[in-house]
Amino acid sequence: MTDTQTLYAAYSGIIDTALGALVSEGVLPDDASFKNVTLEPPRDASHGDLATNAAMVLAKQAKTNPRTLAEQIAEKLTAADGVVSADIAGPGFINLRLEPAAWLNELQAITALGDDYGRSTIGAGTTVNVEYVSANPTGPMHMGHCRGAVVGDALSSLLELAGHDVTREYYINDAGGQVDVLARSVHLRYREALGADIGAIPEGLYPGDYLVPVGKALASELGDKFADAPEDEWLPVFRAQAVTEMMEVIKGDLALLGIHHEVFSSEAALHQAGKPDEAEKWLRENGFVYDGVLEAPKGKAPPEDWEPVELPLFRSTQFGDDQDRPIKKSNGAWTYFGADLAYHMQKAEKADELIDIWGADHAGTVKRIKAAVAALSQGKGKPTPFDVKLVQMVQLMRGGEPVKMSKRSGNFITIADMIDEVGKDVVRFTMLTRKPEAQMEFDFAKVVEASKDNPVWYVQYAHARIQSTVRKASEEESVSPSDEALGQLGDEELTLIRRAAQFPREVEAAAKAREPHRIAFYLYDLATDLNAFYSLGNTALEKRFIVKHDKGLSAARLFLADAIGQVLRNGLRVLGVEAVDRM
């Protein structure tokens, strides 16, 4: 092996070669598909080093039964380099036993590849646009935005590691009614800054103190020329200014989380560029948009002012939606959906694939936007895969009690508050310790606990332990180990190496499934193995990483420790969590 190749990649290749040989021998058909063939650790380590389901998956295509095919595959595999034996077990699994050096090579691969260990090419350089956060620019980020932000960012990093070219994008909703409300709220603060007595903030405006400085800035910049002017004179000015200020606030909050988007797209700019009109024109020509009358809302009392009106409707029912959806309002303005549809068309022009991360409260709009992307991208001859990931609610707790929040008074828990209290790493890691589509609790007391019950702490602790050990080593112990020394590593070390070797597979599986949380769980398992091995040294001095009077063995163990540390770092980097050296 001249190239540095990871173990699973190498043996996947060997299996492909064996299967290829069977194709040329006519055992398997020429058009056999190997796509469901997997190579994985056997259920029980005593079965061997690697297991493949190839025979079971391909039996049908070979028109034979799994065990017969398994024998033919096993024969080829036994002859392969580095394979000691290939046994058939259960319904047709093939268990491979490897020469011990195979695993030791993996350690060398980890060290040689360093930060690139785990990097994959399955993404094949395709471009993926991940849109996440996209919080309305009306105030600081609060708790509700946090999970989607972290999941989107970790997913982006994961896809990059898996070989995709990722664009992180933020959609600024700066065109709807809520930014007018923002502008009015700022105007009030502006008058306040000029000395007016504004009294209580009226119902329907944003009451938060964070607008006070914006008002002050505008007062000193503009003087009092808009203090008593009619609204239509100052509204555009205040709106633009307020959105700019709020985006600065939001970018600051995101930076606290370690998140940086490459692209910020403005809804207002989209309108100015006439994108929604373009989209509508195309959709009408192709029969996806027609003028029609909406049905009254079902299942609950219709709004008092509801009356049937003819609107331009998008045929989302063709794609499984309950009803067709309006792209324009009766006053002629675009609906959010109308603009969003054009926005996705714009994104699809620049990327091979789109992913949106949304809060679960938007679940009801998934069908229509997926329908729109399907209609537009297929129609334009470039079908673009598009996935919407919904992140469920986070319930904030403190010592088992729900944290009360009142959005009305502007007294909500901001992301800045959270990070201030528990730190960025804790927030990020904790958000990734549950699959996103399940609801979760975030307990301020629990997440800072220093115990095995707290995954963030536990994983960082494992890394700090390794670093501490490495620091303790003498110069002769810190050298590259000889082959003989590496050969002294036994079963207990192998358990650890086996787990480490899973990392590249874990990255690929997580990337394919678009599930960054798997990396968090993997790291926890790796940390468990590390701590288990480390503890052996508490009762048996000869099992420590650093063994007195045995420089060779110490060098081999330290080499192992270093490799595990490298894998922990690589995984934590995907999650955007610091790998600390001391705790």
Next chain:
RNA sequence: GUUCCCGUAGCUCAGGUGGAUAGAGCGUUGGAUUCCUAAUCCAAAGGCCACAGGUUCGAAUCCUGUCGGGAACACCA
């Protein structure tokens, strides 16, 4: 009423797009330290994978229905 998500050990959760005997942590019980970081480790007990059907060599995983929990059902964003 409709749509979406969830239902796995007493509790909190994993479970690699169908594979071998169902996995962790907490809690319970019993152990381990001349410690390179014990904020740790080892072991035991604990399961009708909500329920009922279906698909096939094989289902916690896929399909249908039922029951529970959550969320959303504007021309709002």
